[in-house]
Amino acid sequence: MMRRQQLHPVSLRLSVTDRCQLHCLYCAPPSDAEELSSREILTFEETVRFVRIVQSRFGLSKVHITGGEPLLRPRVADLVAMVAHERIADLALTTNGQLLGAMATDLKRARLRRVNISLDSLNAETFRLVTRGGELRHTLAGIEAALRSGLAPVKLNVTVLRDVNSHELADIARFGLERGCEVRFLELMPIGPAANRFGDFFVASAEVRAELGEAFDLKPAPWPSGTSSRSYLATDGRGRSGIIGFVSPQTAPFCRGCRRLRLTATGQLIGCLARGEGPNIRPFLRDGVSCDRDALVEAIHNALRLKRSAGRFSTTELMAKVGG
Numbered sequence: 001m002m003r004r005q006q007l008h009p010v011s012l013r014l015s016v017t018d019r020c021q022l023h024c025l026y027c028a029p030p031s032d033a034e035e036l037s038s039r040e041i042l043t044f045e046e047t048v049r050f051v052r053i054v055q056s057r058f059g060l061s062k063v064h065i066t067g068g069e070p071l072l073r074p075r076v077a078d079l080v081a082m083v084a085h086e087r088i089a090d091l092a093l094t095t096n097g098q099l100l101g102a103m104a105t106d107l108k109r110a111r112l113r114r115v116n117i118s119l120d121s122l123n124a125e126t127f128r129l130v131t132r133g134g135e136l137r138h139t140l141a142g143i144e145a146a147l148r149s150g151l152a153p154v155k156l157n158v159t160v161l162r163d164v165n166s167h168e169l170a171d172i173a174r175f176g177l178e179r180g181c182e183v184r185f186l187e188l189m190p191i192g193p194a195a196n197r198f199g200d201f202f203v204a205s206a207e208v209r210a211e212l213g214e215a216f217d218l219k220p221a222p223w224p225s226g227t228s229s230r231s232y233l234a235t236d237g238r239g240r241s242g243i244i245g246f247v248s249p250q251t252a253p254f255c256r257g258c259r260r261l262r263l264t265a266t267g268q269l270i271g272c273l274a275r276g277e278g279p280n281i282r283p284f285l286r287d288g289v290s291c292d293r294d295a296l297v298e299a300i301h302n303a304l305r306l307k308r309s310a311g312r313f314s315t316t317e318l319m320a321k322v323g324g
Contacts, residue, residue, distance in 0.1 A: 008059075008257075008259050009058060009059030009060055009061040009259065010054055010058045010059065010060055010061065010259045010260070010261055010300075010304075011060070011061050011062045011064070011259055011260045011261070012051065012054055012060060012062070012063050012064070012260075012261050012262075012263065013063075013064045013065075013066050013260065013261070013262045013263070014047055014051075014063060014064070014065050014066065014083075014263050015066050015067055015068065015070075015262065015263065015264045015265050016047070016065055016066070016067060016068075016070050016073045016076060016079060016265055017041070017067045017068040017069070017070060017072055017073045017265050018036065018067065018068045018264070018265050018266075019035065019067065019068045019069065019072045019073075020067070020068050020069055021069040021071075021072055021096060021098055021099070021134075022069070022096050022098065022131040022132060022133065022134045023131070023132045023133075024118075024120070024130055024131050024132065024159075025129075025130055025132070025161070025164075025193060025194070025197075025201075026159055026161070026188055026189075026192070026193060026194035026201070027192060027193065027194075028192065028193065029192075029193060030132060036265070036266065040266050041265050041266060042263075042265060042266070042267050042282060042285065044075075044078060044079045044082055045082075046267075046282070046285040046286065047079065047083075047263070047285075048079075048082045048083060048086065049285050050263060050281070050285055050296070051063060051083055051086055051088075052086055053293060053296055053297070054261070054300065055086055055088070057293075057297050057300075058300065060086075060088055060089075061089065061090065061259075062088070062089070062090040062091075062092065063083055063088045063090070063091050063092070064092045064093070064094065064116075065079070065080065065083070065091075065092070065093040065094070066093070066094045067094075067265075068265070069095065069096055069098075069099075070093055070094070070095060071095050071098075071099040071100065071103055072099075076103075076107075077103070077106045077107055077109075077110040077112075078110070080093070080107055080110035080111065080112045081110040081111060084110060084111035084112070090113060090114075091111065091112055091113045091114075092112070092113060092114045092115065092116060093107065093112055093114075093115050093116070094115070094116040094117075094118075094157070095115060095116070095117055095118070095142070096117070096118045096131070096134065096139060097117040097118065097119070097138065097139035097140075097141075097142030097143060097146075098134060098135065098138045098139060098142065099138075099142070100115070100117070100139075100141075100142030100143075100145055100146060101138065101141035101142045101144075101145045102145075104142065104145035104146045104148070104149040104151060105145070105149050107149070107151065108149040108150055108151055112151060113151070113152075114151050114152055114153055114154065114155070115146050115151045115154055115155070116155040116156075116157050116184075117139065117142060117143055117146065117154065117155070117156055117157065118139075118156075118157050118158075118159070119139060119143070119156045119157065119158060119172065120158055120159055120161070120165050121136070121164075121165045121168060121172075122136070122168060122171055122172055122175060123136075123168065124136040124137070126164065126165055126168075127139070129164070130161070130164060130165065143156070143179070143181070147179060147180070147181075153180075153181065153182050153243075154179075154180075154181045154182070155181065155182045155183075155184055155245075156172070156175075156176050156181050156182070156183045156184065157184050157186055158172055158183065158184065158185050158186065159186045159188060160185055160186065160187065160188065160203045160208055161188065161201045161203070162200065162201050162202065162203050163200075163201075164201065166203055166208075169185065169208060169211060169212060170211070170212060170214075170215040170216075173212060173215070173216065173234065173244055174215070174236060176242065176244075177234065177236060177240050177241070177242040177244075178240065180242065181242070182231075182242065182243040182244070182245060183242075183243075183244050183245070184229050184244070184245035184246070184247055185205065185208050185212075185244070185245070185246050185247070186247040187202070187203070187204065187205055187246075187247065187248050187249055187250045187251065188201050188202050188203070188250075189249055189250070189273075189274075191273075202250070204248070204250070204251045205230075205246040205247075205248040205251055205252065206251065208246065209232075209246060212234070212244065215236070216234040216235060216236055216244070217234070217235045217236075218232040218233070218234050218244065219232060219233045219235075220232055221233050221243065227254065228247050228249075228254050229245035229246065229247050230245060230246045230247075230248065230252065231243050231244070231245045232244050232245070232246075249273075249274070255272075258272075259304065260273075261300065261303055261304070262278075263281075266280065266282065267280050267281050267282025267283075267285065268280045268281075269281050269299055269300070269303050270303065270306075271302070271303030271304050271305065271306035272306045275306055277306055278299075278303050278306065279299050279302070279303075281295075281296060281299050284296050284299075
């Protein structure tokens with residue numbers, strides 16, 4: 001028997017590759033595993049087929065294209081255009097920004113709405129350390145290109161690491177406010193390489209908020225149930241203001257009301273980042289095979305039941321593979 005459509009729409013993260021251009025300390029090991037064959041990776045048509053089914057049966061509030069590094073996927077702007085054709089209200093992409101300078105205009109033309117860009121330091125050496133070889137100047141160029149192209153809002157994601165970048169958080173916040181970007185400070189998650197040094201690196205959002213409160217006037221802004229970022233209106237001493245957010249999966253989990261799904265590049269459907277479990281639905285989406293909509297809808301229902309409990313992280317997957 002068919003289930004009735006859920007009242008609350010789904011937020012979908014599409015990981016289009018598990019390849020990493022950078023290998024950040026908290027995200028990926030120093031080098032990629034063996035590269036997947038093209039047969040193992042969902043085609044754009046298969047990915048959009050899944051988007052269409054979720055849209056028609058559940059409703060979609062947002063589609064977020066991720067990786068690995070999504071800009072490494074050949075013709076990724078074509079995928080953006082295909083997803084945009086499905087009339088997605090909020091179509092976003094997360095990137096390290098290294099390739100964005102040359103691609104921002106094409107992504108905007110493909111009807112990408114906005115970008116999240118990882119920016120863990122404004123110091124070139126620290127940036128190179130955290131990313132294991134990334135060039136800060138390329139990411140800064142990507143931020144400027146995104147702003148010029150009208151991708152808005154530009155959100156800057158900062159994963160806070162004690163004694164690595166924790167001393168420059170106010171500077172990064174100020175950098176964002178000066179350019180009209182939203183800045184989000186993320187708690188480290190004990191996933192992948194970060195699990196072994198979690199105790200050394202972890203900084204709670206409350207500590208970050210207290211430190212930023214000395215440099216900015218912070219006023220809480222409303223946040224809907226199920227959203228990951230707790231937002232504040234931040235105003236500096238010169239009267240400049242903007243949004244600063246705190247993503248706190250450890251100390252303030254946002255599991256209640258969460259309707260987020262992840263589809264990996266190889267077709268695994270994951271209902272909870274913290275658990276990393278879910279079926280591979282690629283056989284249901286393959287070209288040449290009749291798309292079993294009922295089986296897909298049942299898989300989606302099951303994935304949405306896999307939200308974590310008691311705040312525990314049990315996944316052994318890498319962030320780069322599950323579209324964090």
